[in-house]
Amino acid sequence: MTSQGTIRVVVADDQLLVRTGLTMILNAQPGIEVVGEATDGHEAVAVARELRPDVCLFDIRMPGIDGVEATRRLAGPGVEDPLAIVVITTFDLDEYVHGALKAGARGFLLKDAGPELLVQAIHAAANGDALISPNITRRLLTTLAGLERASPPTQPIEPLTEREEEVLLTVARGRTNAEIAEELNITLSTVKSHVAALMNKLGARNRVEVAMWAYETKRMKE
Numbered sequence: 714m715t716s717q718g719t720i721r722v723v724v725a726d727d728q729l730l731v732r733t734g735l736t737m738i739l740n741a742q743p744g745i746e747v748v749g750e751a752t753d754g755h756e757a758v759a760v761a762r763e764l765r766p767d768v769c770l771f772d773i774r775m776p777g778i779d780g781v782e783a784t785r786r787l788a789g790p791g792v793e794d795p796l797a798i799v800v801i802t803t804f805d806l807d808e809y810v811h812g813a814l815k816a817g818a819r820g821f822l823l824k825d826a827g828p829e830l831l832v833q834a835i836h837a838a839a840n841g842d843a844l845i846s847p848n849i850t851r852r853l854l855t856t857l858a859g860l861e862r863a864s865p866p867t868q869p870i871e872p873l874t875e876r877e878e879e880v881l882l883t884v885a886r887g888r889t890n891a892e893i894a895e896e897l898n899i900t901l902s903t904v905k906s907h908v909a910a911l912m913n914k915l916g917a918r919n920r921v922e923v924a925m926w927a928y929e930t931k932r933m934k935e
Contacts, residue, residue: 720839723749725757726772738828754778768838773802781812788817797838814921819843842889843920866929869914880907885927
């Protein structure tokens with residue numbers, strides 16, 4: 714973020730009307746500024762690397778390289794100082810979503826989610842949280858868990874504590890750090906410590922992967 718606390722965003726979508734609409738919505742919000750746009754995956758990666766925005770908003774389906782590969786190049790395994798990326802798509806069970814989240818995406822939204830959820834997702838990503846459209850969170854994650862059954866879920870390097878198990882379930886429900894703090898009646902810094910511990914024990918790069926692990930290990934009820 715800038716010294717004034719403004720969240721700098723890069724928007725990438727090959728459809729001009731969609732890109733323009735997203736840019737207009739975000740620029741109309743206090744504390745958010747779209748600093749760059751891209752029309753395809755290659756351009757998205759180049760612009761993001763040049764501008765180092767706080768959040769990238771990428772369409773999953775783009776010419777050149779798709780949003781999955783663009784995400785992997787900017788936030789995937791082995792990337793130093795990965796960028797925060799939120800992916801958007803028209804379809805709630807898009808075949809690319811699983812790959813995008815595994816590639817390091819920090820959030821997932823439908824294009825018809827509306828301005829309020831869009832803004833929430835940008836703020837969440839900038840703050841290190843993750844937001845997945847609430848109406849599809851459970852179905853999406855249970856679907857992803859089903860795709861993972863070919864290989865057993867990762868085992869934590871140390872057993873989770875009782876409190877970590879509680880935090881795990883709230884993360885899997887898509888709660889932000891602030892919402893978790895209120896729900897469990899603990900401080901924000903304590904929540905951040907527990908989330909960091911979960912990521913470390915599970916070898917997860919972001920909280921979306923933590924949520925996916927909760928579903929893969931059947932912590933969440935169907």
